[in-house]
Amino acid sequence: MSNDMDSTQIDCGLAIHGGVGTLARGALTPEVEAAYRESLEEALEAGGSALRGGGTSLDAVVAAVRVLEDSPLYNAGRGSNYDERGVITMDASIMSSHLRDAGAVAGVAGVRSPIELARRVMEDTEHAFLIGEGAEALARSLALDFEDAEFFHTDRRWAELQAAKARGAGRPNVLGALEPEDRSGTVGAVAIDSAGALAAATSTGGMANKTWGRVGDSPVIGAGTYASHLCAVSCTGWGEYFIRHAAAYDVHARMEYAGCDLGDAVKAVIWDSLHAAAPRSGGLVAIDGAGRVELCFSTPGMYRGWLDLSGRSHVAIF
Amino acid sequence: MSNDMDSTQIDCGLAIHGGVGTLARGALTPEVEAAYRESLEEALEAGGSALRGGGTSLDAVVAAVRVLEDSPLYNAGRGSNYDERGVITMDASIMSSHLRDAGAVAGVAGVRSPIELARRVMEDTEHAFLIGEGAEALARSLALDFEDAEFFHTDRRWAELQAAKARGAGRPNVLGALEPEDRSGTVGAVAIDSAGALAAATSTGGMANKTWGRVGDSPVIGAGTYASHLCAVSCTGWGEYFIRHAAAYDVHARMEYAGCDLGDAVKAVIWDSLHAAAPRSGGLVAIDGAGRVELCFSTPGMYRGWLDLSGRSHVAIF
Numbered sequence: 183m184s185n186d187m188d189s190t191q192i193d194c195g196l197a198i199h200g201g202v203g204t205l206a207r208g209a210l211t212p213e214v215e216a217a218y219r220e221s222l223e224e225a226l227e228a229g230g231s232a233l234r235g236g237g238t239s240l241d242a243v244v245a246a247v248r249v250l251e252d253s254p255l256y257n258a259g260r261g262s263n264y265d266e267r268g269v270i271t272m273d274a275s276i277m278s279s280h281l282r283d284a285g286a287v288a289g290v291a292g293v294r295s296p297i298e299l300a301r302r303v304m305e306d307t308e309h310a311f312l313i314g315e316g317a318e319a320l321a322r323s324l325a326l327d328f329e330d331a332e333f334f335h336t337d338r339r340w341a342e343l344q345a346a347k348a349r350g351a352g353r354p355n356v357l358g359a360l361e362p363e364d365r366s367g368t369v370g371a372v373a374i375d376s377a378g379a380l381a382a383a384t385s386t387g388g389m390a391n392k393t394w395g396r397v398g399d400s401p402v403i404g405a406g407t408y409a410s411h412l413c414a415v416s417c418t419g420w421g422e423y424f425i426r427h428a429a430a431y432d433v434h435a436r437m438e439y440a441g442c443d444l445g446d447a448v449k450a451v452i453w454d455s456l457h458a459a460a461p462r463s464g465g466l467v468a469i470d471g472a473g474r475v476e477l478c479f480s481t482p483g484m485y486r487g488w489l490d491l492s493g494r495s496h497v498a499i500f
Numbered sequence: 501m502s503n504d505m506d507s508t509q510i511d512c513g514l515a516i517h518g519g520v521g522t523l524a525r526g527a528l529t530p531e532v533e534a535a536y537r538e539s540l541e542e543a544l545e546a547g548g549s550a551l552r553g554g555g556t557s558l559d560a561v562v563a564a565v566r567v568l569e570d571s572p573l574y575n576a577g578r579g580s581n582y583d584e585r586g587v588i589t590m591d592a593s594i595m596s597s598h599l600r601d602a603g604a605v606a607g608v609a610g611v612r613s614p615i616e617l618a619r620r621v622m623e624d625t626e627h628a629f630l631i632g633e634g635a636e637a638l639a640r641s642l643a644l645d646f647e648d649a650e651f652f653h654t655d656r657r658w659a660e661l662q663a664a665k666a667r668g669a670g671r672p673n674v675l676g677a678l679e680p681e682d683r684s685g686t687v688g689a690v691a692i693d694s695a696g697a698l699a700a701a702t703s704t705g706g707m708a709n710k711t712w713g714r715v716g717d718s719p720v721i722g723a724g725t726y727a728s729h730l731c732a733v734s735c736t737g738w739g740e741y742f743i744r745h746a747a748a749y750d751v752h753a754r755m756e757y758a759g760c761d762l763g764d765a766v767k768a769v770i771w772d773s774l775h776a777a778a779p780r781s782g783g784l785v786a787i788d789g790a791g792r793v794e795l796c797f798s799t800p801g802m803y804r805g806w807l808d809l810s811g812r813s814h815v816a817i818f
Contacts, residue, residue: 282744282777288606288715289631309714310740313607314632316713395634396627397606404722404746422628426600428722431746432753439757459600 195239196229196373197467197475198222198246200256200485201386201418203367204499207482215499218255222487222497225249229371230489239373239381239414240278240301247274247297247383250369254336256485257367259295260329261336262387264343267394270334273401274300274385277409284310284409287317288401294327297385300401302326310403339390346391368400370407370416372469380469382407382414382430389421399424404431411471412437413444418484419456419464427455433468444470448478456480513557514547514691515785515793516540516564518574518803519704519736521685522817525800533817536573540805540815543567547689548807557691557699557732558596558619565592565615565701568687572654574803575685577613578647579654580705582661585712588652591719592618592703595727602628602727605635606719612645615703618719620644628721657708664709686718688725688734690787698787700725700732700748707739717742722749729789730755731762736802737774737782745773751786762788766796774798 200222205214229246233239251259262270274296275286285304288311293299299321303312312320321328368386375381384407386400398421399406406417408430415430424430429451436447448468456463457480465479467486477486477498487497518540523532547564551557569577580588592614593604603622606629611617617639621630630638639646686704693699702725704718716739717724724735726748733748742748747769754765766786774781775798783797785804795804795816805815 277744284744289634307711308740309711310743311715311720312711312713313715314713316607316711319712393625393627393630393634394637395630395632397629397631402629402720402722403743404720404749408746422626425628425721426595426602428726428746428749428753431722431749435746435750435753435757439753 195233195375195473195489196226196242196246196371197469197477197488198225198229198250198371198486199416199418199465199467199477200250200369201367202465202479202481202484203257204481204483204485207500210499218485218499219497221249221253221255222485223495226487226489226495226497229373230493230495233373233375237375238377239375239379240276242373242375243276243371243381243383244297244301246371247369247385248295251295251297251385256369257339257387258369258385260334261339262334263339263367263390263392265388265392265394265396268343270331270387272296272385272387273397275401275403275407276300276304276383277381277403277407279380279409279411279414282410284403286311286401286403287313288397289314289395290317290321292328293318293321294329297383299326311401342390350391368418370418370467372414372416372467374414374469374471374473378471380409380411380414380471382409382416384416398422399429404428406430408434410434413468413470415466415468417464417466419481420460423456423460423463427459429456429466444468444474444476448476452478452480513551513693513791513807514544514560514564514689515787515795515806516543516547516568516689516804517734517736517783517785517795518568518687519685520783520797520799520802521575522799522801522803525818528817536803536817537815539567539571539573540803541813544805544807544813544815547691548811548813551691551693555693556695557693557697558594560691560693561594561689561699561701562615562619564689565687565703566613569613569615569703574687575657575705576687576703578652579657580652581657581685581708581710583706583710583712583714586661588649588705590614590703590705591715593719593721593725594618594622594701595699595721595725597698597727597729597732600728602721604629604719604721605631606715607632607713608635608639610646611636611639612647615701617644629719660708668709686736688736688785690732690734690785692732692787692789692791696789698727698729698732698789700727700734702734716740717747722746724748726752728752731786731788733784733786735782735784737799738778741774741778741781745777747774747784762786762792762794766794770796770798
């Protein structure tokens with residue numbers, strides 16, 4: 183069922199994704215492809231550098247995701263999608279296998295790094311999930327970086343909003359008029375550190391032209407992100423289906439209760455559950471307690487990368 | 501480990517809870533206890549009436565939850581807890597075993613019935629989760645009932661806010677200063693209809709004195725609410741832990757992958773996972789595909805009720 187690249191098994195401590203909302207092969211010029219590959223390499227280097235420097239898996243996934251948030255190429259942080267009002271609101275979540283601690287934010291505007299804010303929710307509050315202006319107020323009280331609308335703006339996402347509105351014109355629901363690439367932009371990372379702690383992080387700007395207030399799976403612990411002693415998982419795809427199938431936790435559950443290994447659990451979630459419910463609905467990256475990585479998707483492509491045992495980086499798109 | 505009432509097994513189509521944030525036995529006067537029992541009976545009658553009238557399990561759980569939302573006794577809808585700003589914001593979610601469809605709202609103010617809004621998110625949009633003003637905008641566009649602050653206000657919840665603030669004064673984190681009853685108020689229902697469809701619904705005002713923007717498990721599909729062909733689950737308790745353990749979905753997962761029956765799955769989630777991570781962290785009501793009900797909690801009490809095979813109602817608190 184899966185293609186050559188979607189279940190690569192290697193031993194390493196870090197894997198990342200930049201979403202399944204890839205450009206069509208034909209639309210991806212050599213220059214644009216090179217830019218994507220370069221930023222994926224940069225994210226791997228940031229995460230790998232954190233791990234090599236003695237950082238935790240939490241440090242590694244935040245470092246990797248921050249690079250992708252700051253890149254205008256990905257639908258997270260800078261370069262996020264616009265909602266139906268032409269406003270950018272972002273969602274993110276993070277989780278550690280240590281005590282299964284977790285933090286998440288949804289519907290935040292102006293915060294430069296939503297994943298950093300999610301980590302602060304986890305570490306600096308007794309809460310797991312803050313939304314909207316309340317989450318922004320926490321970011322301000324912690325003196326996190328805010329940026330103006332111009333920082334987050336990209337001409338490409340603005341054009342995608344206009345195109346999504348045009349396709350949806352006159353239709354009773356907007357989502358039906360979306361292309362897969364409109365709803366599948368997300369970035370994420372999973373890692374294991376030398377102490378054996380696993381972590382997962384996910385960050386997104388949500389769907390293009392999304393309904394005001396719409397939240398997908400990215401900030402939902404158990405849906406877009408999960409981490410336990412068995413695995414760490416970060417998802418990307420059609421968020422509503424990942425929520426309804428508790429996709430990220432389901433990888434853990436299949437390992438814990440059904441005795442699956444990581445590869446079997448990941449394939450079952452992406453193909454047997456999600457693809458069966460909604461064809462080509464997305465993908466995920468995951469890592470197990472032995473540092474084995476899975477990168478699996480039912481879409482034509484997923485921006486992704488991983489470090490192998492020797493620390494060498496690998497990136498792929500289709 | 502569990503007390504007499506926490507794993508009652510009966511055959512019926514409906515079970516409800518009014519939260520584990522029960523008053524202490526000593527503080528519950530006969531008059532107050534009678535009022536709680538009366539409103540639980542009323543909720544069972546509303547849900548049971550829907551089922552007897554040919555309604556779906558979704559109709560039944562919404563009818564039951566609306567009674568509890570409208571009652572000032574419970575921390576949901578009217579009578580909700582105040583956040584740290586003295587504002588009431590509410591969360592709710594609903595799910596059906598049919599296609600595992602789901603809807604949720606978080607951080608909504610002024611909406612009389614958050615569970616009704618969650619159902620409309622599920623049925624009238626292609627989304628699963630809407631938050632804040634965007635969710636309120638949907639409610640207005642659907643002409644759902646809004647009420648002013650006076651409708652939602654109760655002197656009791658206002659006094660609880662002041663008490664929570666007093667206990668939390670000068671402490672770096674507020675949550676540590678909370679009593680279990682401050683963080684465990686939630687209402688919910690599970691049902692199965694004559695067609696065999698299962699549904700679950702959960703609604704809450706959140707913790708007393710909660711941080712601006714804080715969201716617990718109630719609106720998180722997989723944490724506070726889940727429904728599949730195997731079971732429907734509605735949780736109440738310390739939301740952060742229910743999120744981190746994907747509590748509602750975990751009941752389903754233990755049944756599907758580990759072959760547990762509903763009783764074993766529910767006990768494992770409440771005691772082995774949640775109580776082990778955070779003692780006395782909460783409870784849940786659940787129903788399986790044969791209409792068997794479980795009502796389980798690690799707290800001193802949980803407002804709860806169920807219908808038996810003959811349609812007779814039962815309510816209990818401790």
